[in-house]
Amino acid sequence: MLDNFPLWPERASSLAANVDALYIFLLIVSALMTTIIYVAIIYFAARYRRQQGVRAEQIEGSTPLELTWSIIPFIIFMVIFLWGAVVYFKGRTPPRDSTEVYVVAKQWMWKLEHAEGQREINELHVPVGQNVKLIMTSQDVIHSFYVPAFRMKQDVLPGRYTMAWFRATKPGTYHLFCAEYCGTQHSAMIGSIVVMEPAQYETWMSGGTTGPLSATGEKIFAELGCATCHRTDTQGRGPNLQGIFGKPVLLEDGRTVVADENYVRESILDPGAKIVNGFKPVMPTFQGLVSEEQLNALVAYVKSLSKPVGAGADAAGVKPAVAVPPAGATSAPAKAATKGSQVKQ
Amino acid sequence: MAMPNEPQGERTNYLNKEYGVWSWLLTTDHKRIALLYLMSVTFFFFIGGFFALLIRLELLTPASDLVQADTYNKLFTMHGMVMVFFFLIPVVPAVLGNFLVPIMIGAKDLAFPRINLLSWYLYAIAGLLMTHCMLTGGVDTGWTFYTPFSTAFTNTKIIEAGLAAFVAGFSSIFTGLNFIVTIHRMRAPGMTWSRLPLFVWAHYATSIIQILGTPVVAITIVLVAAERLFHLGIFDPKLGGDPLLFQHLFWFYSHPAVYIMILPSMGIISEIIACFSRKRIFGYNFVALSSIAIAVLGFLVWAHHMFVAGISVYAALIFSFLTYFVGVPSAIKVFNWTATLYKGSIRYDAPMLYAFGFLGLFTIGGLTGLFLACLGINVHVTDTYFVVAHFHYIMVGGVLMAYLGGIHFWWPKISGRMYPEGWARLGALTVFIGFNLTFFPQFILGYLGMPRRYADYSHMPEFQVLNVLSTAGSTVLGIGYLLPMLYLLWSMRYGKPASDNPWNAAGLEWKIPSPPTTFNFEEEPVVTWEAYNYEELDAPHKEEVPVAR
Numbered sequence: 001m002l003d004n005f006p007l008w009p010e011r012a013s014s015l016a017a018n019v020d021a022l023y024i025f026l027l028i029v030s031a032l033m034t035t036i037i038y039v040a041i042i043y044f045a046a047r048y049r050r051q052q053g054v055r056a057e058q059i060e061g062s063t064p065l066e067l068t069w070s071i072i073p074f075i076i077f078m079v080i081f082l083w084g085a086v087v088y089f090k091g092r093t094p095p096r097d098s099t100e101v102y103v104v105a106k107q108w109m110w111k112l113e114h115a116e117g118q119r120e121i122n123e124l125h126v127p128v129g130q131n132v133k134l135i136m137t138s139q140d141v142i143h144s145f146y147v148p149a150f151r152m153k154q155d156v157l158p159g160r161y162t163m164a165w166f167r168a169t170k171p172g173t174y175h176l177f178c179a180e181y182c183g184t185q186h187s188a189m190i191g192s193i194v195v196m197e198p199a200q201y202e203t204w205m206s207g208g209t210t211g212p213l214s215a216t217g218e219k220i221f222a223e224l225g226c227a228t229c230h231r232t233d234t235q236g237r238g239p240n241l242q243g244i245f246g247k248p249v250l251l252e253d254g255r256t257v258v259a260d261e262n263y264v265r266e267s268i269l270d271p272g273a274k275i276v277n278g279f280k281p282v283m284p285t286f287q288g289l290v291s292e293e294q295l296n297a298l299v300a301y302v303k304s305l306s307k308p309v310g311a312g313a314d315a316a317g318v319k320p321a322v323a324v325p326p327a328g329a330t331s332a333p334a335k336a337a338t339k340g341s342q343v344k345q
Numbered sequence: 346m347a348m349p350n351e352p353q354g355e356r357t358n359y360l361n362k363e364y365g366v367w368s369w370l371l372t373t374d375h376k377r378i379a380l381l382y383l384m385s386v387t388f389f390f391f392i393g394g395f396f397a398l399l400i401r402l403e404l405l406t407p408a409s410d411l412v413q414a415d416t417y418n419k420l421f422t423m424h425g426m427v428m429v430f431f432f433l434i435p436v437v438p439a440v441l442g443n444f445l446v447p448i449m450i451g452a453k454d455l456a457f458p459r460i461n462l463l464s465w466y467l468y469a470i471a472g473l474l475m476t477h478c479m480l481t482g483g484v485d486t487g488w489t490f491y492t493p494f495s496t497a498f499t500n501t502k503i504i505e506a507g508l509a510a511f512v513a514g515f516s517s518i519f520t521g522l523n524f525i526v527t528i529h530r531m532r533a534p535g536m537t538w539s540r541l542p543l544f545v546w547a548h549y550a551t552s553i554i555q556i557l558g559t560p561v562v563a564i565t566i567v568l569v570a571a572e573r574l575f576h577l578g579i580f581d582p583k584l585g586g587d588p589l590l591f592q593h594l595f596w597f598y599s600h601p602a603v604y605i606m607i608l609p610s611m612g613i614i615s616e617i618i619a620c621f622s623r624k625r626i627f628g629y630n631f632v633a634l635s636s637i638a639i640a641v642l643g644f645l646v647w648a649h650h651m652f653v654a655g656i657s658v659y660a661a662l663i664f665s666f667l668t669y670f671v672g673v674p675s676a677i678k679v680f681n682w683t684a685t686l687y688k689g690s691i692r693y694d695a696p697m698l699y700a701f702g703f704l705g706l707f708t709i710g711g712l713t714g715l716f717l718a719c720l721g722i723n724v725h726v727t728d729t730y731f732v733v734a735h736f737h738y739i740m741v742g743g744v745l746m747a748y749l750g751g752i753h754f755w756w757p758k759i760s761g762r763m764y765p766e767g768w769a770r771l772g773a774l775t776v777f778i779g780f781n782l783t784f785f786p787q788f789i790l791g792y793l794g795m796p797r798r799y800a801d802y803s804h805m806p807e808f809q810v811l812n813v814l815s816t817a818g819s820t821v822l823g824i825g826y827l828l829p830m831l832y833l834l835w836s837m838r839y840g841k842p843a844s845d846n847p848w849n850a851a852g853l854e855w856k857i858p859s860p861p862t863t864f865n866f867e868e869e870p871v872v873t874w875e876a877y878n879y880e881e882l883d884a885p886h887k888e889e890v891p892v893a894r
Contacts, residue, residue, distance in 0.1 A: 029715075075670035
């Protein structure tokens with residue numbers, strides 16, 4: 001019976017149990033409050049049903065009572081708020097050791113690219129137990145990346161990156177939905193998350209790729225001539241990009257910003273927006289010249305320039321817990337690579 | 346019950362004073378304008394309801410078979426637009442508020458009778474625009490008009506639909522303005538603020554939101570139109586705009602708009618519960634001030650619609666925190682209504698059944714609001730059927746139950762006829778059962794992860810059982826809404842003539858004839874009693890009737 005009528009979706013991420021615990025707590029609180037109110041109403045309605053010769057007793061009100069039923073609910077509300085905030089904070093803070101997947105949403109399709117270079121469409125393969133950070137953007141309207149089994153949802157906006165993360169805890173195939181209405185085929189913008197055992201995942205990953213995303217980015221970096229100004233010494237007309245990712249950058253107007261994904265993105269598309277202290281606004285915009293996928297590759301490349309050598313992560317930003325195919329392994333074109341070649345840009 | 350006093354047909358009243366189309370279309374009588382609104386909002390309610398029925402029928406099966414995806418998208422968009430802008434926002438203030446606020450405070454009319462008529466004309470123009478828009482293709486953005494889909498991608502009739510909402514907004518602003526001035530300036534001698542019926546307090550609070558909030562959505566619509574027509578970069582990132590800015594502006598109005606819908610309904614509930622328990626509302630001051638508190642706090646919580654939209658974690662924390670504050674005054678109201686029943690003398694007439702229904706459904710709607718305000722849970726359930734169920738519990742379970750209760754309660758005053766009590770109780774019960782059957786399964790569906798606005802769920806057949814339940818419930822609900830429509834129309838001709846005060850209720854509206862004369866009062870009333878003086882009404886000779894239980 002209950003198998004046919006589940007009350008919650010599968011719990012397949014590290015966050016799911018936290019969310020469900022909070023949900024059950026709220027269900028209990030609500031059931032209690034509902035019971036109190038319903039029982040009171042039904043009891044009063046029956047007990048004080050109109051009778052001949054008996055009139056109502058007028059009661060003006062009671063400030064102590066008013067305070068009681070304001071303050072007690074408020075305290076309960078604050079418990080809910082704080083607990084909810086803790087769970088939310090956890091769900092919004094990608095751990096540092098996450099592998100990265102770049103997501104590009106478009107009407108009506110999900111394009112996913114692993115930092116290691118594998119490309120997928122409407123399907124994302126991940127290993128159990130690995131923290132995965134999603135760096136997402138949209139080519140057109142607002143979409144929303146929603147995996148009920150992970151209790152995870154994040155809107156995907158055009159013109160910027162939004163982030164999300166999860167750690168899958170149970171192998172299986174789970175629904176991926178677009179949760180923000182995005183036009184005609186909104187309900188067809190669905191896919192699946194395939195969670196695999198690490199060994200299986202390794203096999204899957206050993207399919208050929210064009211190399212890690214950062215290597216692709218390096219190529220684009222060279223092709224676009226970025227290195228002409230962004231030199232690795234101090235003589236360039238643009239800032240040296242070595243080691244800047246994730247660090248604070250002092251701007252010309254005195255502000256300091258952290259060089260995160262959105263900063264790198266903006267600096268490529270709208271270079272005049274934030275000029276680094278000591279440089280001139282000479283860089284032309286690359287708006288319209290690079291696709292979302294190329295931007296992702298460039299961001300991955302800039303990011304790779306900051307990875308400490310030998311600190312347990314390689315250039316593609318992959319956690320060593322998962323075996324990574326050697327960069328540039330291009331054996332028999334496997335599923336991912338074939339799919340990748342079909343990606344329209 | 347009080348006896349019907351004299352034959353009703355003979356008296357001159359606001360209904361039989363003049364006949365003919367022009368006597369209605371050019372009237373400045375707030376009661377006639379209320380009836381114009383009654384007819385128009387009822388028309389739109391059934392249009393919106395028809396869309397809802399098609400939506401439910403489509404979702405009966407997982408595949409998109411009854412209508413295609415494009416049509417489905419237009420159906421939920423127009424269901425939302427019609428119900429929000431043309432039914433829920435005007436329904437209580439423009440019908441019952443229009444009819445009752447002046448009478449309840451002892452005035453002849455609203456402060457600006459002609460602006461009142463203008464409000465209805467604006468509403469009618471907006472309604473015609475909306476109808477034209479629907480007949481010539483409609484809109485497919487969802488009633489929320491999210492950018493850049495609405496400004497740069499859809500090729501449906503955004504401008505026309507936006508214009509309809511824009512014009513309807515001015516109708517709403519004028520109504521609010523009229524109420525505020527009327528309540529400030531036209532109270533009868535002795536009708537102090539602390540003697541105002543809570544219905545009037547609720548309308549006062551509502552009016553504040555109408556005049557402060559509605560201009561913001563009007564501006565937002567203009568900006569959407571400007572971006573769509575002239576490609577000004579406001580919301581579209583390709584033009585240098587910010588799509589989140591739209592959501593902030595939209596919800597800055599549209600969240601308070603929820604309170605425009607629910608506050609007047611809360612006013613109705615206070616009147617009904619007081620009358621049918623023969624008691625002054627418990628904690629009058631707290632109930633009155635909680636309306637104002639809701640109106641003010643309601644402006645500070647808009648971004649709780651945007652917890653996964655890409656706002657910062659810290660902004661989300663602040664808006665979640667503030668949202669819990671607005672929960673308190675709502676809770677205060679529910680507790681006070683419940684406490685009013687204590688030691689009352691309660692009758693279960695149809696209006697009271699609707700009030701009980703309101704309490705039951707609003708409680709669930711309010712409590713599920715706690716889930717949505719809770720950040721950790723919001724991420725999972727936002728944009729799913731959980732949200733759909735939640736706001737229907739508030740807007741349909743709350744507003745519509747209260748409105749139907751109010752229509753029954755004041756029907757004798759409005760029409761001069763009694764409605765058939767047995768049918769009315771059956772109707773109230775049908776609505777309550779149908780409503781729960783329709784919307785309760787959607788909470789479960791939402792937690793299971795079914796996203797809203799999905800035309801097709803063929804890849805998720807596991808969602809079907811709950812959808813079938815919901816659709817089955819919606820047919821019961823539909824019958825529940827048709828019933829009152831039919832017997833109320835019937836009663837206008839065949840109903841028992843109503844006495845001036847069939848409920849023996851307190852309040853100035855019950856001291857004048859049913860239906861009232863054009864200027865409501867023969868001479869200006871002087872108020873010497875507190876609101877809800879049921880003690881005096883029921884026991885002029887106190888010592889004769891025992892109180893003891």
